[in-house]
Amino acid sequence: xxxxxxxxxxxxxxAGLTPFKGRVSFREALIQGQAPDxxxxxxxxxxxxxLDDILALKGVPYxxxxxxxxxxxxxxxxxxxxxxxxxxxxxxxxxPLERVFDRxxxxxxxxxxTASFKDFAxxxxxxxxxxxxxxxxxxxxLVATSGDTGSxxxxxxxxxxxxxxxxxxxxxxxxxxxxxxxxxxxxxVLALSVDGKFDDCQNLVKQAFSDPGLSHLNLTSANSIxxxxxxxxxxxxxxxxxxxxxxxxxxxxxxxxxxxxxxxxCEYARRMGLPVRMLxxxxxxxxxxxxxxxxxxxxxxxPSRACLSNAMNxxxxxxxxxxxxxxxxxxxxxxxxxxxxxxxxxxxRIFSVSVSDEETKETIRRVWDRHRxxxxxxxxxxxxxxxxxxxxxxxxxxxxxxxxxxxxPAKFPDEIIxxxxxxxxxxxxxxxxxxxxxxxVELPADYGRLRAFLLxxxxxTD
Ligand SMILES: *Cc1c(COP(=O)(O)O)cnc(C)c1O
Numbered sequence: 001x002x003x004x005x006x007x008x009x010x011x012x013x014x015a016g017l018t019p020f021k022g023r024v025s026f027r028e029a030l031i032q033g034q035a036p037d038x039x040x041x042x043x044x045x046x047x048x049x050x051l052d053d054i055l056a057l058k059g060v061p062y063x064x065x066x067x068x069x070x071x072x073x074x075x076x077x078x079x080x081x082x083x084x085x086x087x088x089x090x091x092x093x094x095x096p097l098e099r100v101f102d103r104x105x106x107x108x109x110x111x112x113x114t115a116s117f118k119d120f121a122x123x124x125x126x127x128x129x130x131x132x133x134x135x136x137x138x139x140x141x142l143v144a145t146s147g148d149t150g151s152x153x154x155x156x157x158x159x160x161x162x163x164x165x166x167x168x169x170x171x172x173x174x175x176x177x178x179x180x181x182x183x184x185x186x187x188x189v190l191a192l193s194v195d196g197k198f199d200d201c202q203n204l205v206k207q208a209f210s211d212p213g214l215s216h217l218n219l220t221s222a223n224s225i226x227x228x229x230x231x232x233x234x235x236x237x238x239x240x241x242x243x244x245x246x247x248x249x250x251x252x253x254x255x256x257x258x259x260x261x262x263x264x265x266c267e268y269a270r271r272m273g274l275p276v277r278m279l280x281x282x283x284x285x286x287x288x289x290x291x292x293x294x295x296x297x298x299x300x301x302x303p304s305r306a307c308l309s310n311a312m313n314x315x316x317x318x319x320x321x322x323x324x325x326x327x328x329x330x331x332x333x334x335x336x337x338x339x340x341x342x343x344x345x346x347x348x349r350i351f352s353v354s355v356s357d358e359e360t361k362e363t364i365r366r367v368w369d370r371h372r373x374x375x376x377x378x379x380x381x382x383x384x385x386x387x388x389x390x391x392x393x394x395x396x397x398x399x400x401x402x403x404x405x406x407x408x409p410a411k412f413p414d415e416i417i418x419x420x421x422x423x424x425x426x427x428x429x430x431x432x433x434x435x436x437x438x439x440x441v442e443l444p445a446d447y448g449r450l451r452a453f454l455l456x457x458x459x460x461t462d
Contacts, residue, residue, distance in 0.1 A: 001076050002026065002043050002044065002045065002047065002073060002076070003023035003024065003025065003043075003044060004023060004024050004025070004026065004028070004029040004041040004042060004043055004044070004227060005020075005022075005023050005035075005041070005042055005044060006019070006020040006022075006035030006036075006037055006039030006040070006041065006042075007035075007039040007040045007041075007042060007321045007322060007324075007325045007330065008020065008035065008037040008038065008039030008330075008332065009021050009035075009037070009039065010330065011037070011039075011330065011332065011338060014332070014338075017037055017038075018036075018037060019037050019039075020035045020036045020037040020039060023044075024041070025077060026043075026073065026074060026077050026132075026227070026228075027077055027132045029041040029226075029227045029228070030125070030128060030129060030132060030226065030227065030228040031129070031132070031133070031134070031139070031220055032220075033220060033221040033222075033223065033225070033226045034221070034225060034226075038333060039321070040225050040227075040318075040319070040321050040322050040325075041227045042227075042322060042325055042326075043073065043227065046268060046271045046272060047072035047073060047272060048072075048272060048273050049068065049069070049072060049238070049272045049273045049274070050273070051247075051273060051275070053068060054068075054238055054241060054242050054273075054274065055242060055247060056242075057238070057239065057242035057243075058242050058243060059243070060242075061091075062091045062095050062235075062236075062239055063084075063087045063088045063090075063091045065235055065236075065238050065239040065242065066087035066090070066091055066124070066232070066235045067080075067083060067084055067087050068238070069231070069234060069235045069238060069272075070083045070086070070087055070124075070231075071083055072272065073231055077132070078131065078132070082131055086124065086127040086128060086131060087124065089123075089127055090120075090123040090124040090126075090127055090232070091120075091123070091124075093111040093112050093113075093119075094108075094111045095107065095108070095109065095111065095236060095239065096108040096111070097240060097243055097244065097402070098373060100367070100371050100373050101371060103244070103398075103399065103400045103401060104386075104401050104403075105240075105244060105400060105401065105402045105403070106373060106375070106379065106383070106402075106403050106404075106405050107236065107240050107402050107403070107404050107405065108405045109236060109404060109405060109406055110405055110406065110407055110408035110427075111408075111427070112152075112429075113152075113155040113156075113429050114148070114151045114152045114155050114181065114429065115407060115408035115410070115411060115427055115429060115430060116148055116152055116311075116406065116407050116408075116411075117233075117262060117404065117406040117407070118148065118149060118152035118153075119152050119155070119156065120232050120233060120235070120236065121228075121229040121230070121232045121233050121261070122152045122153045122155070122156030122157075122222070122229065123156040123232075124228075124231075124232040125156070125222065125226065125228040125229050125232065126153075126156040126157040126160045126163065126222075127160060128228055129141075129160075129163060129220070129222075129228070130160045130161050130162050130163050133162055133163075133218075134218070136162065137162075137218055138162050138163070138164060138218060139162060139163055139164070139218050139220055140163075140164040140165075140166065140217055140218055140219050140220065140458060141153070141157060141163065141164070141165045141166070141219075141220055141221065141222045142166050142168070142205050142208055142209070142219050142220070142221065142454075143165070143166070143167050143168070143205065143221065143222050143223065144167075144168045144169070144198065144201035144202045144204070144205045145167055145168070145169050145182070145198075145201070146169070146170065146173060146174070146198040147169070147173075147174050147175070147178045147311075148178065148311055148407075149223075149224065150167040150169055150182055150191075151167075151178065151181040151182050151185070153165065153167070153222045154167050154182065154185040154189040154191075155185060155189075157188065157189060157222075158185055158186070158187050158188065158189050159187050159188065160188070163188060164188050164189075164190075164458070165188060165189040165190070165222075166190055166192055166454070167182055167189070167190070167191050167192065168192045168194050168201040168204060168205060168443075168450075169182055169191065169192070169193060169194065169198075169201060170194055170196055170197050170198045170200065170201055171193045171194060171195055171196075171442075173197060173198055177433070179193075180433055180436070181433060182440070183438045183439060183440045184433070184436035184437060184438035185438070186436075186438050190440075190441060191438075191440035191441070192440060192441050192442075192443050192450075192453075193440035193441070193442050193443070194443050194444075194445055195442070195443070195444050195445055196444075196445030197445075200445040201445075203447075204445065204447055204450050205221070207447045207450075208447075208450060208451065208454065209221065211451065213451070214451065214454060214455070217454060217455075217458045219454075224259050224261045224318060224319070225261075225318050225319065229261060230261055230264055230265060230268065230319075230322075231265075231268075232265075233261060233262055233264070233265030234265040234266070234268045234269040234272070235265075236265075236404075237253060237265060237266045237269040237274060237276070238269055238272075238274055240253075240400075240402050241274055241275070241400075244400040244402065245275070245399060245400055249275065249398070249399040249400070250275045250276065250277035250399045251274075251275065251276055251277060251399050251400050251401070251402065252276070252277050252278045252280065252386070252389070252397060252399065252400070252401040252402065253266050253276060253278075253279055253280065253402050253403075253404070254280035254281075254282060254382045254383070254385045254386035254389065254401070254402070254403040254404065255279065255280065255281055255282075255382060255404050256282055256283075256309065256312060256378045256379065256381040256382035256385070256404065256406055257281045257282065257283055257289070257312060257317070257352075258283070258286075258309075258311055258312030258313065258314040258317065259314050259317045259318045259319055260281070260289075260317040260318070260319035260320055260322075260323060261318075261319045262404070262406065263279060263281045263319075263323075264319050264322055264323065266279050267279060267323065267326060267349075270349070271326075277397070277399060278349070278350070278351055278389060279349060279350050279351070280350075280351045280352070280382075280385045280386055280389045281350055281351070281352040281385070282352065282353050282354070282355050282381050282382060282384060282385025282386075282388070283312060283352065283353075283354050283355070283381070284305070284307035284308070284309045284312050284313070284354070284355060284356075284357070284360070284381055285305045285307050285354060285355075285356055285357065286301045286304050286305050286307070286312065286313060286314055286315050286354075287301065287354035288300050288301045288315060288316065288317075289317065289320070289352050290352040290353050290354045291354075293343075293346065293347060293350065293351075293352050296340070296343050298331065298335070298337050298340075299335075300315050300316035300335035301315035301316070302315050302316070302335075303315065307357050307360075307377075308357045308360055308361070308377040308415065309360060309377040309378045309380075309381050310377075311378060311406070311407070312378060312381070316334075316335040318333075321333070323341075323346075323350075324337075324339075324340075324341045326341075327341030327342050327345055327346050328341045328342050328345075329341030329342075351385075351389045351392070352385075353385055353388050353389075355380075355381045355384045355385060355388075359384050360377050360380045360381055360384065361380075361415070361419055363375065363380040363381075363383055363384045363387075364376070364377070364380045364415070364416070364419045364420065365419045365420060367380070367383060368419070368420040368422075369420075374409045374416070374420065374422070374424060375405060375409065376405070376407050376408065376409040376411060376412045376415075376416065377412060377415065378405070378406045378407050379403065379404070379405035379406060379407070379409075382403040382404050382405070382406070383403045385403075386401055386403045408424075408427055408430070409424040410424040410425065410426045410427060410430055411430075412424075441453065
């Protein structure tokens with residue numbers, strides 16, 4: 001049986017922290033989100049996939065790969081038929097593998113309802129939560145967002161049975177388009193426009209979770225550290241390998257990284273048995289991780305630096321705790337290292353570099369000019385990281401090399417037009433946005449008001 005333990009389980013003698021020594025099921029890890037000691041849940045053992053089962057997925061729809069991985073983790077907790085329905089409902093869009101030249105490929109994870117790779121994780125997590133919720137009672141997701149994550153989560157839960165979603169966002173810190181995206185999801189998803197900053201929204205959500213007077217409301221989170229969001233992010237690596245590699249080959253992935261949840265999916269895929277030659281993890285100018293791999297000393301970037309690839313403006317990645325744990329170290333939420341991991345082993349498996357905004361722009365322009373392949377800022381960081389890895393390799397790399405495109409270029413029209421002279425085609429999901437209507441609930445940054453709102457809105461909904 002796979003059980004989930006906390007990354008903080010051995011943190012003795014830290015003020016205000018009681019290490020959680022227990023082990024929980026996937027279901028508990030999913031609904032609780034975080035361990036009671038604020039550590040991150042880790043699966044043990046990591047299930048193994050047979051290489052022949054992976055290779056047999058060549059030419060087969062994406063949902064089949066998802067089913068293979070979901071079964072490996074969840075066969076003790078959900079029947080195959082239920083898992084099959086969950087993955088088929090979750091993955092009803094394309095996953096293009098676009099050849100750039102030779103065996104260099106861009107995997108486009110931007111065809112979901114919010115044109116971001118976060119759709120992959122959020123959609124499957126939403127359906128798992130609906131299926132695994134307690135005794136069929138309504139489960140209410142409360143999230144704070146600074147923009148894109150909230151809409152991916154909201155869209156993912158839209159219309160999902162037994163779920164309600166409340167998204168808090170800072171009124172004056174989201175773009176006009178993000179606001180529209182959040183306000184108009186509708187159905188069982190409601191936006192709360194807060195007169196405050198992102199930190200205020202996060203604090204309001206935190207207070208609600210720790211308020212015993214709200215425990216009967218069945219509140220849960222859906223943030224990026226939930227293992228229910230990591231698991232689906234291991235699937236596309238296995239999918240890409242099955243489509244692109246031959247027996248006996250190794251593959252290279254480059255994953256533009258912020259909170260490291262996406263790259264962690266690749267790390268788990270490798271540990272499940274996928275022949276990954278190297279996991280490349282380029283960051284933008286928030287260079288705490290490449291600096292650590294170079295020097296062996298970890299120092300978070302605080303405050304984080306504002307870069308063009310804005311979904312990666314993270315100075316201390318929340319999933320770094322899981323990477324450290326997997327390599328034998330411990331780092332806490334605040335960025336304090338309690339035990340360093342095996343640096344040599346990490347360097348053998350992971351290559352990381354920082355890509356500046358200048359290089360990001362140059363990459364968008366050059367890849368378009370030379371190959372007629374359109375990248376946006378996050379994908380360009382990924383591509384540049386892959387190039388720098390290949391430059392650093394002494395011997396040529398024979399197997400496929402895949403860089404991930406995590407957002408749709410149409411989300412960055414100004415940069416794309418300036419750098420390439422072309423107007424990116426807007427996907428249907430973004431075009432539909434113009435005709436959508438809906439209004440948020442307006443709230444001050446005051447916990448008493450949020451509390452009253454939740455008690456009033458959610459009474460009698462179960
Ligand atoms: C969230 C996000 C990332 C970073 O992913 P992490 O899992 O946080 O490393 C990269 N690109 C886009 C477009 C994102 O939305």
